[in-house]
Amino acid sequence: MRKPFYFIVMIALCMVLFSLRAVKYKEFHDARISGKIDTFYHYRDYVMLRVDGTDYKIMPVPLYDSPKFETTAKIGDLVLKDNDNDGFMLLRNNNEAFEYTVKMF
Secondary structure (H helix, E strand, O other): OHHHHHHHHHHHHHHHHHHHHHHHHHHHHHOOEEEEEEEEEEEOOEEEEEEOOEEEEEOEEEOOOOOOHHHHOOOOOEEEEOOOOOEEEEEOOOOOEEEEEEOOO
């Protein structure tokens, strides 16, 4: 009798964790971003990013030959992203541009 109960509890926990991640992804996906990076840091699989006072929890993936976001981005760099899009551009102060996308899981 205990095994089905534990199985149901595990399924419910997984659903809660996945839905929380989906909410964070949707916040970033729906936002229009055009501002400078205030702070960012790497936390587990995520990058915690603050642009113009707004916090985002993202998992950036480099596009084309772009280097990893965590090693490229610096405070003060410009982030540009259209709303309803999971791709964004990082513009460095020395006029270098890098493109990234964000994965949900």
